[in-house]
Every structure is written in C-alpha cells, then in structure tokens.
Amino acid sequence: MVLIGMLDSPYVRRCAVSLKLMDVAFEHRPLSVFRNFDEFRKVNPVVKAPTLVCGDGTVLMDSTLILDYVEATLPEERRLLPAKLEAMMAGARPWLQGDRLTAADVMTAIAWRFSQYYNAAEIPAGKYPALVAYSQRAESLPEFLSTPLD
DSSP: OEEESOTTSHHHHHHHHHHHHTTOOOEEEOOOTTTTHHHHHHHOTTOOSSEEEOTTSOEEESHHHHHHHHHHHSOGGGOSSOTTHHHHHHTOSSBTTBSSOOHHHHHHHHHHHHHHHHHTTTSOGGGOHHHHHHHHHHHTSHHHHTSOOO
16 A cells, blocks of 8 residues: 655644554655645546555545545454444433533544445444434534535
C-alpha cells in the first residue's frame, strides 16, 4: 500500500499514525496537492489527500474510508476501533455521556452513517443493532436532518 499526501494535513497524518499503530506496512509518498498537482493527478484524478493505493491498484481517498477499509482487512486485535462498540451503544442513555450530545456522539453517528453509505457490504448493519438504533436517534435530530450525507 502507498499512502499519498503531506503529513502537514491532519487527515494524511491520521492515516499514517493509524496504519503504524495497526502494524500495517505501507510506503509514504509525500506529494502536495498544490506543488505536485500533475503528479498527484496521475494517481488520483480528484487530487485529494490522503489517497491510498492498495496492493491490487484500488485507489481510495478520504481518511475515514481509508481507515475503515484497512480495519476491515485486519484481525480484531490489530484494529483501532473498539471491538465493544456495539456494547457501548447499547449502554447509551440516550447518548454516550447521558442526556447531552458530545463530540464523541456526533463523530460516532457521522462515522457510522458514512460507513453504511460507502461500505455497507463490508460492515453489515445487522451485526450492530444497538449502533444502528443509536445512529437513527442522532440522524433524526434537526441538526443532522438539515445536513444530510447524500
């Protein structure tokens, strides 16, 4: 795998650090979307960092999508996402910290919705009923409804 992008981007750095923490071998190519535009465009016509070129030539972009993909290929003990995510959602009353949404709730709901929008086949919703219900609670709020993913 090749991770493309500059480490001054928090998204590229997030991927690089996470890949290292998961003990995933990768090559880093520090191309700038500005200074190396033409070279970057040859790899990814959208010219978006981070970009991950997989071993089979598949090109992924977006740090969340990249990390979701990598996590799906690893045994549970090497993943960074908590294995007990479903149990955490079942205990949410109604949110992770009680009655008030926090940044953790927003990110969890957004990440789940994103994973289902792009990778539903890789992450079957039927396996996570509490997470699905939790996400539906969040997605029904006016703040979420007024900012749809699709």
